[in-house]
Amino acid sequence: MLSIAAFLEGRHAQAFPSFGSERMGAPVMAFCRISDRPIRSREPVTQPDALIIQDPTLLNQAGLFEGLQPEGYVLINSARSLDQLGVASFLKSLPQDHVLTVPATELALRYIGKPLPNSTLLGGFAAMTGELRLASVLAAIRQKFPSKIGETNAAAAEAAFEQVKQAVAQPPLEHLCAIREETHVEAD
Amino acid sequence: MWKQIEGSRAIAETVAMCRPQVICAYPITPQTHIVEGLGELVKSGELAGCEFLNVESEFGALSVAIGASATGVRTYTATASQGLLFMAEAVYNAAGLGLPIVMTIGNRAIGAPINIWNDHSDSMSMRDSGWIQLFAETNQEATDLHIQAFRLAEELSCPVMVCVDGFILTHAYDRIDLPLQHQVDAWLPRFEPRQVLDPAEPVSIGAMVGPDAFTEVRYLAHNKQLQALERIPEISGEFYEMFGRESGGLLRPYRLDGAEIVVVALGSVNGTIQEAIDELRDQGVLIGSISICSYRPFPLEAVCRALMNAKRVVVVEKSLSVGLGGMLATDVQMALAGRRQKVFTVIAGLGGRPITKASLLKLFRQAKADALESVTFLDLNWNVINRQLARENATRRSGPAAESILKDLATLPTKMV
Numbered sequence: 001m002l003s004i005a006a007f008l009e010g011r012h013a014q015a016f017p018s019f020g021s022e023r024m025g026a027p028v029m030a031f032c033r034i035s036d037r038p039i040r041s042r043e044p045v046t047q048p049d050a051l052i053i054q055d056p057t058l059l060n061q062a063g064l065f066e067g068l069q070p071e072g073y074v075l076i077n078s079a080r081s082l083d084q085l086g087v088a089s090f091l092k093s094l095p096q097d098h099v100l101t102v103p104a105t106e107l108a109l110r111y112i113g114k115p116l117p118n119s120t121l122l123g124g125f126a127a128m129t130g131e132l133r134l135a136s137v138l139a140a141i142r143q144k145f146p147s148k149i150g151e152t153n154a155a156a157a158e159a160a161f162e163q164v165k166q167a168v169a170q171p172p173l174e175h176l177c178a179i180r181e182e183t184h185v186e187a188d
Numbered sequence: 189m190w191k192q193i194e195g196s197r198a199i200a201e202t203v204a205m206c207r208p209q210v211i212c213a214y215p216i217t218p219q220t221h222i223v224e225g226l227g228e229l230v231k232s233g234e235l236a237g238c239e240f241l242n243v244e245s246e247f248g249a250l251s252v253a254i255g256a257s258a259t260g261v262r263t264y265t266a267t268a269s270q271g272l273l274f275m276a277e278a279v280y281n282a283a284g285l286g287l288p289i290v291m292t293i294g295n296r297a298i299g300a301p302i303n304i305w306n307d308h309s310d311s312m313s314m315r316d317s318g319w320i321q322l323f324a325e326t327n328q329e330a331t332d333l334h335i336q337a338f339r340l341a342e343e344l345s346c347p348v349m350v351c352v353d354g355f356i357l358t359h360a361y362d363r364i365d366l367p368l369q370h371q372v373d374a375w376l377p378r379f380e381p382r383q384v385l386d387p388a389e390p391v392s393i394g395a396m397v398g399p400d401a402f403t404e405v406r407y408l409a410h411n412k413q414l415q416a417l418e419r420i421p422e423i424s425g426e427f428y429e430m431f432g433r434e435s436g437g438l439l440r441p442y443r444l445d446g447a448e449i450v451v452v453a454l455g456s457v458n459g460t461i462q463e464a465i466d467e468l469r470d471q472g473v474l475i476g477s478i479s480i481c482s483y484r485p486f487p488l489e490a491v492c493r494a495l496m497n498a499k500r501v502v503v504v505e506k507s508l509s510v511g512l513g514g515m516l517a518t519d520v521q522m523a524l525a526g527r528r529q530k531v532f533t534v535i536a537g538l539g540g541r542p543i544t545k546a547s548l549l550k551l552f553r554q555a556k557a558d559a560l561e562s563v564t565f566l567d568l569n570w571n572v573i574n575r576q577l578a579r580e581n582a583t584r585r586s587g588p589a590a591e592s593i594l595k596d597l598a599t600l601p602t603k604m605v
Binding site for chain 1: 305360362429456457545
């Protein structure tokens, strides 16, 4: 959906998953490149400009932040603050508005009725990085799910966009915590 | 029409535009999305006049495809990895009978050990079967090659495999210019079969041929592939006239101007290779590459011409002829027979190991310094190899090698391996 949103803005994009153990709950990774020129590289992204972490239980995984660019972005799906998650000091070298949490699972439960935070996080990503317009993200979600599911997912993404936009506009970031924490997120 | 679309879906939609009349399907990762997509298009009626057959195995899939094609209908299937091996007997039969089936291979490794990821071992195992094998560099090319494949297969009455890197292309969402139905209809002629099983005009197909004529039948198959060498670039040119983009052909050169080092590869890794070449060219290294699209027939003359001025040739290949080295490199060496250029084999990307630009840059710098071995295994972990060899030397009952290596890797901190 991220690559479709970029495509809708006339940009080049490439998105691909990394396959691993085929079981529910196993950690999974997916990559996306966005560029203004055709993308030829076919290697996995090892030096990301942005990391979207869908499941905060992965934060202890070794090497999760490896290769992240000095001006990079980190968006974590959690109702807790960075301090509470214990990553604030670890990520303090990044510019302040570049590291945020957003309670995407809670928003997904509220709008979609299922703990599926991925499309919601894309709304947060658009607000945090400014790399994509919200309208493109919403259009991509509706294109991917051309039914009521698309509408509920778009609503959740829009809510995440607003929350992150507010957080970026008025520090400190910690006030973003809300509702409750979902400890296990179903891997997509 | 431009779309941001998964490679598999783009292939499915394009195959549907070629209006196949029979599709046989048995799912195996990573080609599953293609036949699933086609199944949907048949069910929704978008692909009309097509019979979609779920069969019990890959052997069944290609056997049914052979039967369908012999009745004179346009026939398609897809497979990968062990699935291709399981249909091996039928693969040879389809070619031996001269039936113009088009089959997508979502390239993937072959076990054991079990591995679902990308390399070229599967289609390489069938390179001598008599099928034409075309390799796609991008998802755009994967899409376009299917239209060209039907044309080529049916003109020559010879089956064609379109080889598409599993996961790397099949599962990637890319920006693809999908053809329009009226363009495909105008470009791809109606299938006029050379042979038809028809109760009204009975013939037998697949009779026993003894020593008196077998060589002649085989020579004719070879001759057909030599004709394909002529037709592949022409068809690519005709495709350009209708669709306005370059796809297919025998091979594609990249920055060969004055190149002293030329890299040769098949498939999607060419994109990463080109990125590495651009970086080295900026630093003044005279390096270029060729992406080979037509692996069978192998374009000996075109490869020789492209490599004419190279001092060193580095063949990067995603398969291994165990006990020899590279299959593609062997073919390249044949193209350069009698010349003095050095040809180096680099075995890379086996079982889905990423081929990174960083590793390629290091490799190409070694080539420039003339420090390459004749056969190199890219990013091989010598620590793991040496520890396993030591275990095997220490005890007779050293156990299964793959499991020992996994145990070894699991007991060490990630940084150390």
